[in-house]
Amino acid sequence: MSAAAQFVRQGKKIVAIGRNYSEHIKELNNARTKEPFFFLKPTTSYLPTGGKVEIPRGVVAHHEVELGLVIGKGGRDISQDTAESHIAGYALAVDMTARNMQDEVKKKGLPWSAVKGFDTFTPIGSFIPKSSVSDAHDLMLSLKINGAIKQNGTTGDMIFRIPRLIEHISSIMTLEEGDLILTGTPSGVGPVNPGDSVECTLADPTGKVLAELNFTAESRGGGYQFAP
Numbered sequence: 001m002s003a004a005a006q007f008v009r010q011g012k013k014i015v016a017i018g019r020n021y022s023e024h025i026k027e028l029n030n031a032r033t034k035e036p037f038f039f040l041k042p043t044t045s046y047l048p049t050g051g052k053v054e055i056p057r058g059v060v061a062h063h064e065v066e067l068g069l070v071i072g073k074g075g076r077d078i079s080q081d082t083a084e085s086h087i088a089g090y091a092l093a094v095d096m097t098a099r100n101m102q103d104e105v106k107k108k109g110l111p112w113s114a115v116k117g118f119d120t121f122t123p124i125g126s127f128i129p130k131s132s133v134s135d136a137h138d139l140m141l142s143l144k145i146n147g148a149i150k151q152n153g154t155t156g157d158m159i160f161r162i163p164r165l166i167e168h169i170s171s172i173m174t175l176e177e178g179d180l181i182l183t184g185t186p187s188g189v190g191p192v193n194p195g196d197s198v199e200c201t202l203a204d205p206t207g208k209v210l211a212e213l214n215f216t217a218e219s220r221g222g223g224y225q226f227a228p
Contacts (some may be wrong), residue, residue, distance in 0.1 A: 201213075
């Protein structure tokens with residue numbers, strides 16, 4: 001197995017693209033950006049499928065289902081024409097977000113690191129080899145909570161497509177083998193509460209399921225407490 005396929009253990013960073021689906025931008029009343037916008041998440045936030053997302057005290061946690069890109073060949077200043085050759089594969093992921101914390105720090109112009117970086121806040125599915133995906137811009141992302149569909153979108157609705165994302169990120173920071181790029185979330189984001197069961201799927205246009213990601217949520221007993 002390649003190092004890229006073991007990205008959860010060996011990858012150095014998670015680069016998460018924000019505001020890459022128009023309907024999601026509208027639902028959060030955000031402004032559309034002129035170029036890709038991203039933030040970083042620590043690899044300590046990974047949670048393998050079947051695990052439990054820990055919701056810190058005082059936090060309203062939201063789900064954001066996303067297609068992840070696993071970098072197979074690192075590089076700097078990667079062109080859109082060669083971006084595809086740097087992808088080893090894909091993964092289904094959820095970018096958990098402490099939404100009430102985010103609302104507060106956005107008002108104050110403060111960083112988002114804590115909002116996105118809690119332990120367990122990046123549930124992640126297994127590695128999907130690039131050869132298993134014929135068109136990464138024609139995939140269905142869905143998320144259910146307790147059996148009810150909350151998000152159901154297509155990667156075809158990305159504002160900035162994958163080669164552009166790789167070009168932009170690598171023009172700022174070197175991408176390395178095993179790094180994960182989260183490509184944004186479709187509309188329908190909302191709360192995950194303690195006791196909830198979350199089921200996510202990634203499917204191709206024929207309905208064939210390429211990946212599944214399942215987790216439950218629980219309250220975190222200690223540690224940080226958000227008190228605005």
